[in-house]
Amino acid sequence: MASVAASHARVESLAKAVQELSTNAATPPEKYILKDGIGGTAFPVLEVPVLDLSLLNSSSPEGEKEVEKLRLAFASCGYIQVVNHGIEDSFLDQVHGVTKEFFSLPMEEKMKCARPKDDIDGYGNDTVYSDKQTLDWNDRLYLVVKPETQRKLKVWPQNPNNFSELLLEMTAKLEKMNKILLRAMAKSLKLKDEDCFLKQYGENPIVLSRFNLYPPCPRPDVVLAAKPHGDASAMTYLLQDKQVEGLQTLKDGQWYRVPIIPNAMVVNVGDQVEIMSNGIFKSPIHRVVTNPNKERITIAIFCTPDATSEVGPAEGLIDEERPKLFNSVVDYTGNYFKSFQTGKRPIDLLRI
Numbered sequence: 001m002a003s004v005a006a007s008h009a010r011v012e013s014l015a016k017a018v019q020e021l022s023t024n025a026a027t028p029p030e031k032y033i034l035k036d037g038i039g040g041t042a043f044p045v046l047e048v049p050v051l052d053l054s055l056l057n058s059s060s061p062e063g064e065k066e067v068e069k070l071r072l073a074f075a076s077c078g079y080i081q082v083v084n085h086g087i088e089d090s091f092l093d094q095v096h097g098v099t100k101e102f103f104s105l106p107m108e109e110k111m112k113c114a115r116p117k118d119d120i121d122g123y124g125n126d127t128v129y130s131d132k133q134t135l136d137w138n139d140r141l142y143l144v145v146k147p148e149t150q151r152k153l154k155v156w157p158q159n160p161n162n163f164s165e166l167l168l169e170m171t172a173k174l175e176k177m178n179k180i181l182l183r184a185m186a187k188s189l190k191l192k193d194e195d196c197f198l199k200q201y202g203e204n205p206i207v208l209s210r211f212n213l214y215p216p217c218p219r220p221d222v223v224l225a226a227k228p229h230g231d232a233s234a235m236t237y238l239l240q241d242k243q244v245e246g247l248q249t250l251k252d253g254q255w256y257r258v259p260i261i262p263n264a265m266v267v268n269v270g271d272q273v274e275i276m277s278n279g280i281f282k283s284p285i286h287r288v289v290t291n292p293n294k295e296r297i298t299i300a301i302f303c304t305p306d307a308t309s310e311v312g313p314a315e316g317l318i319d320e321e322r323p324k325l326f327n328s329v330v331d332y333t334g335n336y337f338k339s340f341q342t343g344k345r346p347i348d349l350l351r352i
């Protein structure tokens, strides 16, 4: 691993952290402003289906009902909220707590783990690919959790409250949930091989964590905390802020708010499961809006297939009535960020 000093030297001279802009600016800089605004002020709440993981994982009639609920949810809005997931509330509070602690460190300390110019891993904000790009009102810490060979968790020098251990423990818990969900999803589609999605997910998945700080923004009408996007993952797990809402998802051309259920895990389909399911499960387009008074903190874990695994529509989901909708792909995530920032949806490049 590069020394802290060396990695500091390679760091991009970033646009100011949004956190600093938030406290100093009455009006956000031009490059954060969307010319056409965010498209309204009031958005309806989406009734995101709530799934009981312990039931889903049982072989009872109630379990079968949860499996069917899962199919309907992922085939329509692409989101579920998982409760009874076995992760202690106090553990989730701890994860939130250390995240808050990280963003509260003096800028100088946070910059010690700033993202190098050519990397995604580390503390920073939007990578700038073009002058025309509108920036997100968000500071974030990205950390690769898996594969282990790419893990640089020690970049945070103080490592307060065993931050790395917490993150590894949280990832292990979510990977268990991910296995259960990927199997249940194959089951819900009556696939003979209930492991077919898991097999494509592979033995050496990429697990990426993203700690998000969305500081208060003086112009929530014209600034987004995260631009509309679909996730490059197979599945995404999101620990929402317990007090401050912000996530919105697009359904039938309308933006809906994803409500807060404290300590539930918000789960959405990523592009790679949309591909594996031959378009049956939908990777939702979502965005994050800003709040004029309150900061919001979230933690997203992206479970992404092995970079050597071929990802394509499962055999059992292709027939004359439903032909193959996507070409297969290896390392979908590799080129994702660049094409997302230019406004194109990477998944559309694979459509047949």
Ligand SMILES: O=C(O)CCC(=O)C(=O)O
Pocket: 210, 212, 226, 231, 238, 246, 247, 286, 288, 298, 299, 300
């Ligand atoms: O923070 C959120 O509510 C969503 C974050 C998100 O969509 C992402 O990190 O990909």
Ligand SMILES: [Fe+2]
Pocket: 229, 230, 231, 236, 286
């Ligand atoms: Fe996302």
